Amino acid sequence: MTTSLIVIASIVVSIIIVALLIRKEVNIDRSVIVNKPLKEVFEYLRFMRNLDNFSVWNMADPNMHKEFRGTDGEPGFIYIWDSSTMKNVGAGEEELIEVDKNKKIEFEIRFKRPMKNVAKASFILESVSADKTNVEWDFQSKSKFPMNILKSVLQKMLGKDLEQSLQNLKKILEK
DSSP states (O other): OHHHHHHHHHHHHHHHHHHHHSOOEEEEEEEEEESSOHHHHHHHHTOGGGHHHHOHHHHSOTTOEEEEESOTTSTTOEEEEEOSSOTTTOEEEEEEEEEETTTEEEEEEEEEESSOEEEEEEEEEEEEETTEEEEEEEEEEEOOTTGGGGHHHHHHHHHHHHHHHHHHHHHHHTO
């Protein structure tokens, strides 16, 4: 009996130590080349309502409640979502923080459910040629203890979602 308690306690202590040593920052970025001019790609991306057309997260629950505040495409615009049917979609809001014409679009995402958290995301655009644009989608957040133990799983899942969303974007813009 005492040996099993010592083994269990050792495992728990080991997990806690690992969680304390793992960095809490989550940084994910993916990119895609879109065969369209920079200005055209920028003009599409700056409007947050367009996320509904290509972001796998926005498309996960077609019946989720959405609200919009402010002027889309301008800093201060807020996209609010609440999914009562899909727990992994949850609820939160995304605010357009910065629009640097033809260069960068930055957002702050405030998750309310299933877990409270704040993240930053941005689209960084670069002209590759007259009719090709590199779109990088960058996502940054903190993973609180003890959830940071699952950081690599989270990064893999979110990275896959970013890749799929960028492929959706490419398909839409290249039609």
